[in-house]
Amino acid sequence: MPAFSRRQLVVLALLTTVWGLNWPVLKLGVADFPPLSFRALSLVLSLPVYALMLAQQRLPLTIARAHWPQVAWLGLWNMVLWNALMISAIPRLSSGRAAILGYTMPIFSAMLGQLLFSDRLGARAWAGVAAAAGGVLLLLWNEMARLSGSTTGVLLMLCAAASWALGTQLLRRSHLPVPLVTLTFWMTLLTVAVLTPLAWLMESARWHTPGPATAFAILYNAVLALAFAQVAWFFLARTLVPIASTLSVMMIPVIGVFAGAWWLGEPLHWQDFTAMGLILLAIASVLWPSGKKAASA
DSSP: OOOOOHHHHHHHHHHHHHHHHHHHHHHHHHSSSOHHHHHHHHHHHHHHHHHHHHHHTTOOOOOOGGGHHHHHHHHIIIIIHHHHHHHHHGGGSOHHHHHHHHTTHHHHHHHHHHHHSOOOOOHHHHHHHHHHHHHHHHHHGGGHHHHGGGHHHHHHHHHHHHHHHHHHHHHHHOOOOSOHHHHHHHHHHHHHHHHHHHHHHHHGGGOOOOOHHHHHHHHHIIIIIIIIHHHHHHHHHHHSOHHHHHHHTTHHHHHHHHHHHHHHOOOOOHHHHHHHHHHHHHHHHHHSOOHHHHHHO
């Protein structure tokens, strides 16, 4: 497992907090607003923030025409499918369980890396994947009966996780000479171009002025969960091997579960606390240095 730099650890801590808290925020946002419209509006409002970041850092906005097919391919798996499927599942699931299902992504990533890219994971990496899988199963333990009535939500979230996993694998292997903020801006614009017509076709009859809670959720998503956290995630996905980047963010669903319990009154069970221990073990499998690295440090 690669050692994490101080910058990567700081980015990881901020990303974990922002995305962990965002799961109950998403549930709050779609409680009184159509989900695709909510996400499309959040994405649209994130674009000026990306543009401001580009201007402040004096980064180029344009991408060479030769790179457009790869940008579109990465955008499809990393953002278009993830955003459309994930936000469609949120109204059908509790925020904590949606987070758990979304973070089956490391399991999909490990399997896809083995099947499609001939990754050779060591025993420690597979132990981390197994611990993450055990945590996910435990957290779903008391939800299986209720989820059986929300099969569509479960399938949508699992498909979203699989899409995100493949996108992470592809992003790690890409060699685009494009700054991360520029790449994120264009992938976000591509997602807006897909989600906006879908929202108009499927939800325009339910459009209305967002209330205060929905407006807060939209702004939180636009500025923090998208403009900041999406760039932070792409930074980790590009600079770390896929198994390290995916397992290292496994604390996010734990925060999502406990934030949902505190904020939205979603019940907690002993499985939640046991699963936290397993997920911390999965995180340790990628963050804890090997014996040789620890000795040199």
